[in-house]
Amino acid sequence: MAALTLREYRAEAEGRLPAPVWDFLEGGSGTESMLSAGRAALDRIRLRPRCLVDVSVCDPGVTLLGSRLAAPLGIAPMAYHQLAHPEGEVATARAAGAAGALLTVSIFASRTLEDIAAAASGPLWLQLYWLRRRETLVELVRRAEDAGYQALVLTVDAPRVAYRPRDARNGFAVPGGIRAVNVDAAVMSASHGGAAGESAIARHSKEQFDASITWRDLAWLRERTSLPLVLKGVLAPEDAELAVEYGVDALVVSNHGGRQLDFAIPAADALPEIVDAVGGRCRLILDGSIRYGADIAKALCLGADAVFVGRPALWGLAHSGSAGVADVLRVLLDEFEEVMALMGAPRVGDFGNSGIVHH
């Protein structure tokens, strides 16, 4: 039976997944204090509605970098959806398409880019980590373009995977039957095979991620694709300014769901300064702790163009595959549509800074 709230999906998912997998999905870095801090930042924001506006028809639709969406909502890139369900990203793509939501496919997806595209009826973006082996990136960009992906998302907050205590304690490694099938097996070998007290994910990243890249390297990627380029994991206005200078099309304002820099500023707190810094010169997506339709409205009022939702999609997937993801998205979209009506904001463009107060 479908759950009514995302909180219920979370509880259901926990009961269905092995404890080390649950810990990998849910866990954070270091003290894990950022898991609740991201939520608290959104909870501090209250909505200020307008009244006597005609809301008999509300239209949540938007266009983001050429991708037409039913609402300003996308699924954040997350590795290995098969950890949650055997159909993995193919099931997620089917659900995202049905809901009119964007799906950002992780470089470490457990289904091929082509199979995911075949299942998708909505827009797909491809997320990359900058691997030392640049031939892999070139090959992925070509495959993404051929399969109709509409943008590239380079994650810039992870020169390595941070220390995550749950994964270290569990000696977490990607289970043998699940693979990052879009990347050469040799590049991925360190992510398999656990060792007590060490996360194979973290070990793999230290071996395979290129921690030396800087702004100048973006030109190398730009020269290899005509797709829009998005940077994910920006929190500083200075970096937002640089991104605009380097021709980046959109930023995902994110602290990686509390999984990278411990004590990093929550995305909702970082967003206002970034909005000021970019001054409309690139699109902005808020990522992290989005759990209610009202959070989408808060993000728009802060100046974002859209939001990404992460873990809840995997909760839906663990609960009932494609149907579960579709239902998680439906809950968020229904809530958002109701917030539009009650806020007196029948179009996405009606949300502005006067619609929120901090308390």
Ligand SMILES: Cc1cc2nc3c(=O)[nH]c(=O)nc-3n(C[C@H](O)[C@H](O)[C@H](O)COP(=O)(O)O)c2cc1C
């Ligand atoms: C299980 C899991 C895997 C993730 N894998 C990736 C990834 O491959 N690439 C990436 O850029 N971010 C990854 N992230 C971070 C998400 O894209 C996103 O920033 C975060 O989950 C948002 O927070 P939320 O889960 O509170 O919505 C992952 C997050 C989780 C929970």
Ligand SMILES: CCCCCCC(=O)C(=O)O
């Ligand atoms: C060997 C795969 C590394 C996956 C890292 C995924 C990720 O970004 C996360 O937050 O977890």
